[in-house]
Amino acid sequence: xxxxxxxxxxxxxxxxxxxxxxxxxxxxxxxxxxxxxxxxxxxxxxxxxxxxxxxxxxxxxxxxxxxxxxxxxxxxxxxxxxxxxxxxxxxxxxxxxxxxxxxxxxxxxxxxxxxxxxxxxxxxxxxxxxxxxxxxxxxxxxxxxxxxxxxxxxxxxxxxxxxxxxxxxxxxxxxxxxxxxxxxxxxxxxxxxxxxxxxxxxxxxxxxxxxxxxxxxxxxxxxxxxxxxxxxxxxxxxxxxxxxxxxxxxxxxxxxxxxxxxxxxxxxxxxxxxxxxxxxxxxxxxxxxxxxxxxxxxxxxxxxxxxxxxxxxxxxxxxxxxxxxxxxxxxxxxxxxxxxxxxxxxxxxxxxx
Numbered sequence: 001x002x003x004x005x006x007x008x009x010x011x012x013x014x015x016x017x018x019x020x021x022x023x024x025x026x027x028x029x030x031x032x033x034x035x036x037x038x039x040x041x042x043x044x045x046x047x048x049x050x051x052x053x054x055x056x057x058x059x060x061x062x063x064x065x066x067x068x069x070x071x072x073x074x075x076x077x078x079x080x081x082x083x084x085x086x087x088x089x090x091x092x093x094x095x096x097x098x099x100x101x102x103x104x105x106x107x108x109x110x111x112x113x114x115x116x117x118x119x120x121x122x123x124x125x126x127x128x129x130x131x132x133x134x135x136x137x138x139x140x141x142x143x144x145x146x147x148x149x150x151x152x153x154x155x156x157x158x159x160x161x162x163x164x165x166x167x168x169x170x171x172x173x174x175x176x177x178x179x180x181x182x183x184x185x186x187x188x189x190x191x192x193x194x195x196x197x198x199x200x201x202x203x204x205x206x207x208x209x210x211x212x213x214x215x216x217x218x219x220x221x222x223x224x225x226x227x228x229x230x231x232x233x234x235x236x237x238x239x240x241x242x243x244x245x246x247x248x249x250x251x252x253x254x255x256x257x258x259x260x261x262x263x264x265x266x267x268x269x270x271x272x273x274x275x276x277x278x279x280x281x282x283x284x285x286x287x288x289x290x291x292x293x294x295x296x297x298x299x300x301x302x303x304x305x306x307x308x309x310x311x312x313x314x315x316x317x318x319x320x321x322x323x324x325x326x327x328x329x330x331x332x333x334x335x336x337x338x339x340x341x342x343x344x345x346x347x348x349x350x351x352x353x
Contacts, residue, residue: 004086007115008077008100010143015072015074017138022066023059023196036140042134049103049130054252056103056128057287059353060215063333064103071337077115080337082346086116092161092353093119097175098132099166100125102215107132108337109346113140119149119161142282161353164346183353191285192227192316192332195303198232198321200329205240212277212292213244214333216253220315220341221332224287226294227303238274244280248276251352257290264291285313315342 013033020029020039046065049056070076094113098106106124110132112181113120124132136150159161162183165175172188179186194208211223220237226237243304246253261278264271271291272276282293297303307314342348 004081004088004115004117006143006145007117007215008060008074008081008144010139011072011077011111011115012074013134013142014139015069017042018069018135019073019077020348021062021338023062032140037141038134038138045130045134049128052130052252053100053127054206055216055218057250061103061131063214068104068107068255070334074341076337082117082349083338084351086216086347086351088117091118092294093121093159094350094353095121095157095160095163095165097123097157097163097165098125098128098179100127101218101220103128104131105219106166107135107160108341109166110136111337112346112350113164114146114149116347118353120151121150121157122152123154123157124149124152138191164349166341167281169251175327183349185211185344185346185349186342187284189316190220190313190342191224191287192318193285193307193314193352194301194318194329195224195322195326196226196228196232196237197300197320198229200236202236202240204320204329205236205330208318209241209244210330211332212318213247215245216250218332221335223316223318223332224292225285226292227297227307228294230296230298232296234279235273237279238272238277239276245276246275253290256288260288260291267269285310 002270016032017038018330020027020032021042026043028035046058046061049061050058061098094114097104097107109119110122113177122132129130133152140147140150155192162180164185164189167175172186175186194211208223215222217224248257257276261273263278264278269280271280276290279294280291283293283295286295287293300322307317307323316332318329318332
């Protein structure tokens with residue numbers, strides 16, 4: 001049986017492997033385990049992932065890989081696990097239904113199940129099928145005890161003890177019904193918000209462009225809604241967004257921008273736009289691609305109460321010294337291992353099944 005230390009070592013080795021692939025350059029290192037077997041193949045998988053899903057640009061894929069390379073170090077994994085109560089006990093099979101909105105989006109659940117010593121049964125999204133099975137194969141080479149503990153299926157899920165499912169708000173209703181007899185974590189759509197006071201630096205707003213545009217705004221950690229003070233002048237906001245103006249060169253993004261702009265104009269909605277981003281006053285949290293919604297507030301105290309009351313719809317709150325557990329400008333797409341989706345501690349759940 002694999003020990004917790006062996007599993008930590010295996011994922012740290014995977015981190016070393018992933019560390020060869022980033023947006024600045026892809027460079028093979030001689031010190032990485034099983035590199036001759038896996039390095040060239042992973043380059044091919046990245047290419048396939050890019051071809052299968054036009055939202056998965058090479059830049060987006062490598063950004064996600066780089067984040068995981070930074071997270072999967074001995075130090076980080078040990079720090080994460082040391083704060084949790086993982087007890088070695090008989091392995092259960094945990095099914096994971098993964099989303100496919102951004103590259104490797106289901107990897108944290110995959111990692112959590114295996115690090116707890118359970119077996120994992122993965123049902124992937126058709127939008128993100130290349131990368132995780134390949135990395136699973138790498139892990140099985142590093143720690144042979146993981147062989148037989150990782151399986152993927154495209155069929156209806158069966159023979160499992162618990163489930164972690166991520167989907168849209170509509171599919172979660174189905175999940176809740178279908179998995180009601182099993183221990184489960186079921187995640188629906190969430191969005192992230194930013195609180196603007198007007199006191200932000202130029203750098204803060206430029207960093208916010210990363211929170212808005214990274215992965216084309218498709219992640220639940222992507223900022224899709226701004227809260228701004230009454231009378232806020234958006235000039236500085238648009239200046240900060242300009243750092244991301246090359247995004248309009250992506251054909252799929254540009255098509256969505258043109259389409260959503262036409263819909264807004266035909267509906268006679270009032271929008272502000274700069275050629276690659278539209279902002280619209282709206283109380284909703286989920287905005288269309290190439291659009292950010294905004295809402296005015298009167299005072300920060302009332303806004304804080306409003307945000308707390310809406311916490312079930314919010315993944316991240318980007319702000320400066322506004323609320324507990326806020327995320328700094330520019331940091332939403334750099335979660336730590338202990339930053340659990342929806343604030344639900346996956347390790348705690350897995351330790352109790």
